[in-house]
Amino acid sequence: MERILEQIPRFFSGPNMALLLEAAGLTLAMTITGCLIGFGLAFVLVYLRQTPGLWALPLRWICITYVEVFRRIPFIVVIYLVLFFIQAVTPDASLFTIAVIAICLYAVAYTADIIRGGIESVPVTQVEAAQSMNLSRLQTNIRIVLPQAWPVIVPPAIAFAVSFIKDTALVSQVGVFELTFRGKELNNQGYSGLLVFGTIAICYFLLSFPLSMLGQYLEKRLATPRGERRTRKIRNP
Amino acid sequence: MPHLEVSDVRAKYGTLEVLKGISFSIKKGEIASLVGPSGSGKSTVLRALMGLTPITGGTVMIGNDRMNYSSAKEVRAARDRMAIVFQQYNLFQNMTVMKNLTLAPLKIKKWDSAEVMSEARRLLGLVGLSDRADAYPDQLSGGQQQRVALARALALKPQILLLDEVTSALDPELVNEVLDAIRKLANEGMTMIIVSHEMAFVREVADKVVFMDEGQIIEAGKPNDIFDNPQTDRARDFFSKILRH
Ligand SMILES: Nc1ncnc2c1ncn2[C@@H]1O[C@H](COP(=O)(O)OP(=O)(O)OP(=O)(O)O)[C@@H](O)[C@H]1O
Ligand SMILES: [Mg+2]
Numbered sequence: 001m002e003r004i005l006e007q008i009p010r011f012f013s014g015p016n017m018a019l020l021l022e023a024a025g026l027t028l029a030m031t032i033t034g035c036l037i038g039f040g041l042a043f044v045l046v047y048l049r050q051t052p053g054l055w056a057l058p059l060r061w062i063c064i065t066y067v068e069v070f071r072r073i074p075f076i077v078v079i080y081l082v083l084f085f086i087q088a089v090t091p092d093a094s095l096f097t098i099a100v101i102a103i104c105l106y107a108v109a110y111t112a113d114i115i116r117g118g119i120e121s122v123p124v125t126q127v128e129a130a131q132s133m134n135l136s137r138l139q140t141n142i143r144i145v146l147p148q149a150w151p152v153i154v155p156p157a158i159a160f161a162v163s164f165i166k167d168t169a170l171v172s173q174v175g176v177f178e179l180t181f182r183g184k185e186l187n188n189q190g191y192s193g194l195l196v197f198g199t200i201a202i203c204y205f206l207l208s209f210p211l212s213m214l215g216q217y218l219e220k221r222l223a224t225p226r227g228e229r230r231t232r233k234i235r236n237p
Numbered sequence: 238m239p240h241l242e243v244s245d246v247r248a249k250y251g252t253l254e255v256l257k258g259i260s261f262s263i264k265k266g267e268i269a270s271l272v273g274p275s276g277s278g279k280s281t282v283l284r285a286l287m288g289l290t291p292i293t294g295g296t297v298m299i300g301n302d303r304m305n306y307s308s309a310k311e312v313r314a315a316r317d318r319m320a321i322v323f324q325q326y327n328l329f330q331n332m333t334v335m336k337n338l339t340l341a342p343l344k345i346k347k348w349d350s351a352e353v354m355s356e357a358r359r360l361l362g363l364v365g366l367s368d369r370a371d372a373y374p375d376q377l378s379g380g381q382q383q384r385v386a387l388a389r390a391l392a393l394k395p396q397i398l399l400l401d402e403v404t405s406a407l408d409p410e411l412v413n414e415v416l417d418a419i420r421k422l423a424n425e426g427m428t429m430i431i432v433s434h435e436m437a438f439v440r441e442v443a444d445k446v447v448f449m450d451e452g453q454i455i456e457a458g459k460p461n462d463i464f465d466n467p468q469t470d471r472a473r474d475f476f477s478k479i480l481r482h
């Protein structure tokens with residue numbers, strides 16, 4: 001305990017804090033970039049998976065297999081697979097890129113199911129109404145289905161991203177200088193583990209808490225029936 | 238010459254044949270009404286015409302055009318000529334009334350935007366909802382929603398309008414406002430196929446009544462003949478039950 005107290009002034013020095021801030025930024029950047037790209041690709045995957053017709057059977061099968069396989073592999077294994085694959089193809093790819101790709105591949109599989117659930121929550125009658133007006137499948141999805149599916153998709157998607165901030169700690173295993181990696185480094189420099197990882201824990205909390213709040217805010221906002229949201233301005237006579 | 242001619246149309250759900258060879262025709266400006274017990278296939282006829290339920294046999298002619306529904310292009314062609322109003326309105330929940338009316342005319346038909354807007358306003362006036370253009374469907378009563386759905390279908394300028402039990406989901410006091418809107422269309426000479434349980438209304442507006450049972454047409458004719466003097470036991474049985482109320 002005394003050691004910790006004695007280390008505090010030195011530990012919370014400028015260079016150390018800059019290091020942690022940078023690491024926290026990197027953690028957030030990796031998570032958000034990976035999840036956003038993954039989320040976008042998940043839409044494509046779900047769309048392809050819903051391609052009708054016999055000719056698209058292999059396509060649907062590939063999409064389903066992808067989701068099922070990636071949901072069953074530990075994230076750390078995905079990281080190593082991406083690391084070795086990318087290094088074999090382009091040896092000078094940055095570790096950041098590798099981490100983002102790994103996060104992305106993982107996020108696609110998880111958010112695809114969230115998106116599919118959201119899409120399936122929209123009554124099929126909405127789709128039939130659109131079809132009978134000759135809207136294409138893409139138009140129907142973009143203009144009719146997705147806007148109605150958002151309230152179902154957004155909360156769990158954000159919850160996934162929030163929980164993933166923690167899981168990015170695993171990419172420290174391949175040497176990305178994110179939070180946990182820097183923590184181990186400082187610990188190795190002789191700082192008390194309790195002090196270092198206590199600070200790191202607070203950093204993770206500070207990273208994910210605002211995002212959870214955003215998620216809760218969006219959830220409430222999306223859950224408000226449209227009528228109530230708009231009529232605040234134009235109440236029915 | 239018939240405007241719409243349906244010949245020996247068949248449809249299946251899985252292995253269950255729900256349309257076992259349906260044939261009827263209507264002329265331009267005529268109103269045909271499909272009546273029959275629940276599950277007899279009335280909705281399926283309309284859905285088949287709109288390409289929502291695939292047909293497994295038969296042909297459909299609209300004017301001189303033969304619709305086979307065998308390719309996406311042919312299904313589009315059929316949908317280009319007809320519009321359907323569903324029992325549950327099926328308005329797009331994420332769009333205002335105006336957007337519901339103008340979406341397809343602007344984005345699919347690619348008609349002139351000023352004309353589409355003024356036509357949409359005219360149609361809202363026709364169904365008595367001029368003041369609700371900016372409302373969302375969940376801000377409207379069932380009767381209002383169904384009138385919007387009617388206007389939305391008309392905004393597509395269909396050659397034939399299909400109505401599937403458009404008053405069945407409504408509270409009794411809301412039924413008449415929708416029927417009034419349909420009466421107006423009838424007076425304007427709109428060609429329609431109306432599936433309905435409102436027998437008094439059918440008798441009033443229909444030029445032809447088609448009685449269906451178990452996926453087949455049992456009888457067809459003028460409303461008064463069919464209602465007052467059915468030739469088959471099944472029709473007699475059905476009308477005696479339904480007309481008693
Ligand atoms: N999606 C579906 N899958 C399987 N069977 C269906 C489906 N839709 C309808 N059917 C069956 O097809 C038959 C005809 O149904 P349809 O909806 O056309 O009848 P209907 O005359 O419109 O009846 P109602 O007056 O109750 O609306 C019924 O036996 C029904 O159970
Ligand atoms: Mg029906």
